[in-house]
Amino acid sequence: MFEVGFLGGGNMARALAGGLAKKMPPEKIHVIDRHPEKLEKLAADFGVTVHEALGEWVTKLDLIVLAVKPQGMKAALEPVVSLLNPKGAALSIAAGIEAQVLRGWLGGYPVMRAMPNTPAMVGCGTTGFWAPADISSDAVAQAKTVLAAAGDVVEMDDEAGIDLVGAIPGSGPAYVFRFMEALERAGTRRGLSPEAAKALALGTVYGAAVLARESGEPFSRLRENVTSKGGTTAKALEVMNARDIDEMMDEAVEAALKRTAEMKALFR
Ligand SMILES: NC(=O)c1ccc[n+]([C@@H]2O[C@H](COP(=O)([O-])OP(=O)(O)OC[C@H]3O[C@@H](n4cnc5c(N)ncnc54)[C@H](OP(=O)(O)O)[C@@H]3O)[C@@H](O)[C@H]2O)c1
Structure with missing residues (x-):
């Protein structure tokens, strides 16, 4: 079973991590956030592993889910770059930041994109997912497992499909x-x-x-x-x-x- 980490422990990470904790050992699900109260609640509700700081744990992640607000993404990624597992991949759920841009911020790390919607919070989400052609099939399968924990996943043929998902089930x-x-x-x-x-x-x-x-x-x-x-x-x-x-x-x-x-x- 893979190790997954959420960068940001807000509403969307909570929906995904909470659903996922029912499907895989919760200790393999890591969450970092700068609000200790959000982390305490995540740990108490779902038994996931929580972190107040980046560290060696990041190097063991197969998949890192980028779950902070778009405007804070670049700053959040800077200290992460040197800790990334070279065999892993990232999954961004942020609206409006293209994979190529994220990949640049992450020093060339492979990035997939997804767009969930708020019914994910009750397990009834509709999420669009897109992976570039050079992403490993393992990483794609892991990303789909994470997203499917909160509802339906619809795979897009190209990245532009993610914008449409934002405008239809997203909004x-x-x-x-x-x-x-x-x-x-x-x-x-x-x-x-x-x-x-x-x-x-x-x-x-x-x-x-x-x-x-x-x-x-x-x-x-x-x-x-x-x-x-x-x-x-x-x-x-x-x-x-x-x-x-x-x-x-x-x-x-x-x-x-x-x-x-x-x-x-x-x-x-
Ligand atoms: N909610 C939705 O309907 C929805 C739908 C589709 C996609 N998304 C995307 O999902 C992402 C997360 O949305 P959300 O609604 O879950 O946001 P959120 O509730 O604001 O959660 C993000 C959390 O990450 C924390 N954070 C930010 N930078 C951090 C850092 N450097 N280190 C540690 N923690 C950090 C934030 O703290 P602060 O509050 O202090 O910044 C906040 O607790 C966004 O990119 C959004 O575009 C959301």
Whole structure:
């Protein structure tokens, strides 16, 4: 079994390390963070090995997961470079820093990229993963094992796919929450209590997602199944189509991608 270390013990590292601790010996999972209270909680909750400082332990890692915020990444990597295991590889989960840039900061060390999303915190993540062609198959398998501990992993053909993952499942929970807020408000405006409106909106999205997953049917077929000709659902959908929901989602994703490109340019 491999040794994995997380540089940064924040929300995302917690989601991944917590899931992984159920699948491999937790003492083989290392986490470093500058907040001792986060480390204490990680050790108490999952039994992982925690570190307040870099040291010889880093040299034994097969995989190092780069899990600090993008703006702090370069500074965090500087003291790590001389400690890296020459037989290992890195996996970055940071948004907007290209593999080539990270590789440069790490003195040529091989770097894979992944983009998880916040449902990873409850084991329901959707993560995009990409590995350059020169990464060993062992490193790829280890990275996928780590990511799969928090949900589904979808492999991308190229690094640009990671940007799309950021704009669709990465930001996507916020799009869905925004829709839920609107559905909730439509209920409270018509006299539902806030509790009832919230429960109905949540149940709608949860039930629809589970039904879609379990049936495997195309979304369009599922929608048609709920929509009788001339019925109430058809009338509601007419309103949504008149506002061109496809165009709106397309523009939203495009705006997220544009912002990603701006952020990437800052790190080049
Ligand atoms: N959260 C998400 O939805 C999400 C989704 C996809 C990707 N990501 C990516 O995942 C990465 C981590 O995100 P997060 O939300 O988990 O961030 P976070 O909660 O801020 O966790 C990062 C942790 O690392 C610590 N840290 C920073 N530099 C350090 C250093 N040099 N040595 C030791 N500890 C250090 C931070 O301390 P300080 O707070 O003091 O800096 C913080 O405790 C980011 O790059 C983000 O882009 C996040």
